[in-house]
Amino acid sequence: DAGVIQSPRHEVTEMGQEVTLRCKPISGHNSLFWYRQTMMRGLELLIYFNNNVPIDDSGMPEDRFSAKMPNASFSTLKIQPSEPRDSAVYFCASSNRFGYTFGSGTRLTVV
């Protein structure tokens, strides 16, 4: 089991550019979560999906953020246009009734 796979591991982009973060959850996990981690705000839940359906996106900071889960094995988090304050580590996690598994995260730097 390769665990939750996120790509890219690191992303440096210029302000105004579109950024797409990718996540492959563990096969058989029916829930998927996107978190953002910063020093100032800690770990924030952005959005989560249950059986590929978005359940709660109240944590998404602005309309510039969007997330999709077209099938059970893939999800994306998109920021368009990106801003320097979006710089953070973005984690994807998937879960079943036995527990959560986190990916290694994508460190995003917007300059």
Added chain:
Amino acid sequence: SQQGEEDPQALSIQEGENATMNCSYKTSINNLQWYRQNSGRGLVHLILIRSNEREKHSGRLRVTLDTSKKSSSLLITASRAADTASYFCATDAVTSNTGKLIFGQGTTLQVKP
């Protein structure tokens, strides 16, 4: 708003000593979980305690839960330098039926060799 708050924010101890971290939360929960995060890495699940449990052990870890006080503690016994990491509590609220976890701000533990 944060569901969990942890204290202390930072803890520095000598190898071999015990480390205790505390977590308080606000709403009724299904379970409370503790995670560990090494610098620059993802979160690793350590232990889960359900709302009807009061204490749980896993190796050198001991977790307690007091639902009347809405608090939990994580004790690491006989600490090692390799235990240096940040530790987070996370709660699965009763109002959430999809396992949505809300994390505390974490405790940064440094174990000096």
